[in-house]
Amino acid sequence: xxxxxxxxxxxxxxxxxxxxxxxxxxxxxxxxxxxxxxxxxxxxxxxxxxxxxxxxxxxxxxxxxxxxxxxxxxxxxxxxxxxxxxxxxxxxxxxxxxxxxxxxxxxxxxxxxxxxxxxxxxxxxxxxxxxxxxxxxxxxxxxxxxxxxxxxxxxxxxxxxxxxxxxxxxxxxxxxxxxxxxxxxxxxxxxxxxxxxxxxxxxxxxxxxxxxxxxxxxxxxxxxxxxxxxxxxxxxxxxxxxxxxxxxxxxxxxx
Amino acid sequence: xxxxxxxxxxxxxxxxxxxxxxxxxxxxxxxxxxxxxxxxxxxxxxxxxxxxxxxxxxxxxxxxxxxxxxxxxxxxxxxxxxxxxxxxxxxxxxxxxxxxxxxxxxxxxxxxxxxxxxxxxxxxxxxxxxxxxxxxxxxxxxxxxxxxxxxxxxxxxxxxxxxxxxxxxxxxxxxxxxxxxxxxxxxxxxxxxxxxxxxxxxxxxxxxxxxxxxxxxxxxxxxxxxxxxxxxxxxxxxxxxxxxxxx
Numbered sequence: 001x002x003x004x005x006x007x008x009x010x011x012x013x014x015x016x017x018x019x020x021x022x023x024x025x026x027x028x029x030x031x032x033x034x035x036x037x038x039x040x041x042x043x044x045x046x047x048x049x050x051x052x053x054x055x056x057x058x059x060x061x062x063x064x065x066x067x068x069x070x071x072x073x074x075x076x077x078x079x080x081x082x083x084x085x086x087x088x089x090x091x092x093x094x095x096x097x098x099x100x101x102x103x104x105x106x107x108x109x110x111x112x113x114x115x116x117x118x119x120x121x122x123x124x125x126x127x128x129x130x131x132x133x134x135x136x137x138x139x140x141x142x143x144x145x146x147x148x149x150x151x152x153x154x155x156x157x158x159x160x161x162x163x164x165x166x167x168x169x170x171x172x173x174x175x176x177x178x179x180x181x182x183x184x185x186x187x188x189x190x191x192x193x194x195x196x197x198x199x200x201x202x203x204x205x206x207x208x209x210x211x212x213x214x215x216x217x218x219x220x221x222x223x224x225x226x227x228x229x230x231x232x233x234x235x236x237x238x239x240x241x242x243x244x245x246x247x248x249x250x251x252x253x254x255x
Numbered sequence: 256x257x258x259x260x261x262x263x264x265x266x267x268x269x270x271x272x273x274x275x276x277x278x279x280x281x282x283x284x285x286x287x288x289x290x291x292x293x294x295x296x297x298x299x300x301x302x303x304x305x306x307x308x309x310x311x312x313x314x315x316x317x318x319x320x321x322x323x324x325x326x327x328x329x330x331x332x333x334x335x336x337x338x339x340x341x342x343x344x345x346x347x348x349x350x351x352x353x354x355x356x357x358x359x360x361x362x363x364x365x366x367x368x369x370x371x372x373x374x375x376x377x378x379x380x381x382x383x384x385x386x387x388x389x390x391x392x393x394x395x396x397x398x399x400x401x402x403x404x405x406x407x408x409x410x411x412x413x414x415x416x417x418x419x420x421x422x423x424x425x426x427x428x429x430x431x432x433x434x435x436x437x438x439x440x441x442x443x444x445x446x447x448x449x450x451x452x453x454x455x456x457x458x459x460x461x462x463x464x465x466x467x468x469x470x471x472x473x474x475x476x477x478x479x480x481x482x483x484x485x486x487x488x489x490x491x492x493x494x495x496x497x498x499x500x501x502x
Binding site: 055056057075076077081082084086088090091092093101102104105106133134135153 | 401402404405406407408409410411415419420423424426499500
């Protein structure tokens with residue numbers, strides 16, 4: 001039973017803002033463990049709200065969310081790690097102290113925390129930058145620190161809310177590739193929200209397409225490009241067809 | 256380096272003018288005594304028991320008013336910033352009252368508290384509380400929602416949100432508040448002493464002025480200016496240290 005249990009199970013999820021504005025409508029889907037799932041949809045479709053509910057940071061009006069077999073009612077950092085829009089690092093802490101922050105909230109041995117944080121810094125390719133403050137780091141480096149912070153407690157599920165939206169196009173592509181490298185070494189279940197169709201196809205095992213408000217899942221697209229992915233794949237017909245299919249779905253729903 | 260030199264040159268120029276203009280009769284020395292005379296008078300005044308007593312009284316008033324006003328203002332400021340309803344109700348009124356020069360309330364403080372120690376502490380605490388309240392509310396509102404969301408997603412408790420996010424995020428603004436509130440506090444005590452009092456350095460300065468004792472008057476001004484500058488610079492130094500990340 002345990003090996004077929006999905007990492008995330010959402011059933012009949014609906015949300016109404018302030019009792020009048022329908023934001024999410026009857027959303028149901030499963031994410032198998034270890035899968036990289038990307039959610040795309042037009043602005044304001046409720047993708048971020050959906051992610052916040054998955055993180056236990058916001059309550060839904062109706063429906064259930066199960067993560068690793070148990071419902072999510074409040075933030076549970078040992079099950080679910082969140083990586084936010086922009087870098088959202090604490091400017092008064094160094095890179096290393098930012099990565100340690102989640103551990104420090106739970107108490108325990110400082111030296112263990114430091115070691116663990118340093119290992120994460122190495123994983124995201126920032127060895128030697130631990131003593132820098134966020135304002136001394138580039139946008140891409142900040143987001144690497146943010147990823148390290150999300151991974152430091154080793155949660156099996158990682159939620160990412162448009163983490164690369166504030167980066168320039170080149171850095172964005174590099175960071176996507178980096179993320180796949182990190183993901184391949186950790187076997188996490190990832191739910192990744194983005195606006196970028198190229199990013200969606202490049203990263204995902206499966207893309208969930210949401211409609212304009214009220215947000216519903218209108219298509220599920222399996223991306224069977226081989227892994228590891230590389231930049232050359234973006235020029236292939238398969239890649240183009242997948243991206244086009246997502247675009248058509250979004251356009252139809254937005255009309 | 257060049258800039259530093261220019262700044263010191265300006266200071267030297269002002270001090271030299273203060274010394275030389277009255278010395279050569281270009282400015283009436285009865286109105287502006289030369290700097291060296293003022294400093295000599297300052298040394299003499301500091302020897303007098305009466306002056307030291309006045310300084311001690313004023314310092315005590317400043318300190319007590321500060322100790323009352325800062326926690327009170329901070330608590331009220333956090334309350335109206337944290338509680339949306341209280342904020343909506345109280346903020347417009349506070350903003351309007353904030354605009355009124357507080358010194359016009361001084362006669363009421365004299366009627367209620369007399370002209371002694373209490374009146375000066377009460378008046379200074381009153382003016383300072385407003386400043387602290389407004390700055391504390393602004394400090395709370397300056398904490399980004401994202402910072403709180405991140406901490407909550409990592410399971411921070413209410414107490415941890417305060418100690419790990421609110422406090423460090425607000426600290427530079429809080430120190431600035433402390434600095435500015437001390438200026439208001441100091442002003443409050445001095446105004447109250449000059450207006451109606453028989454004790455304190457403010458009272459002494461006022462009576463030196465009335466009696467045309469210019470050397471004493473300027474010596475008092477130099478002394479108070481030095482005290483204010485030392486406190487201000489000390490807190491600014493602290494601000495720069497804890498606020499290095501704010502760039």
